[in-house]
Amino acid sequence: MVEHRLALVAWARERAAWVLEDDYDGELRHHGAPLPLLASVGPDVVVHLGTASKILTPTLGVGWLAAPDEVVAAVGAHRSSTGMRPSPAGQRVLTALAVSGDLARHLRRELLARRDLPGCCSMGWSAAMTARRVATE
Numbered sequence: 001m002v003e004h005r006l007a008l009v010a011w012a013r014e015r016a017a018w019v020l021e022d023d024y025d026g027e028l029r030h031h032g033a034p035l036p037l038l039a040s041v042g043p044d045v046v047v048h049l050g051t052a053s054k055i056l057t058p059t060l061g062v063g064w065l066a067a068p069d070e071v072v073a074a075v076g077a078h079r080s081s082t083g084m085r086p087s088p089a090g091q092r093v094l095t096a097l098a099v100s101g102d103l104a105r106h107l108r109r110e111l112l113a114r115r116d117l118p119g120c121c122s123m124g125w126s127a128a129m130t131a132r133r134v135a136t137e
Contacts, residue, residue, distance in 0.1 A: 009042030
């Protein structure tokens, strides 16, 4: 799998293309070691997107972008021109959770909970969580 990631980064560099990495649940990988982020092996060609929606709650409305400076500047300019901004309160909450270590502890607990879900590896996270919610209601 790592070889595929390296090949994709090489392909993007050869073609002066961008790779969009939407790592919406990478922190919650339920089997095996986490794969290296594309952004870590190709920071010059990868635009990495993340969100707190899957790891905490969608109500925070907070995500992140790790990208080359020109992409960050373009996204910032677009955001300024549209007036769309993430919640300052949500940003403070996510920052406080990350700095305190509470976010890492939460992710470890989620990973342990996932391991106990029947079929989480075979039927996917969303279906397994739906089954878990239905079973506990």
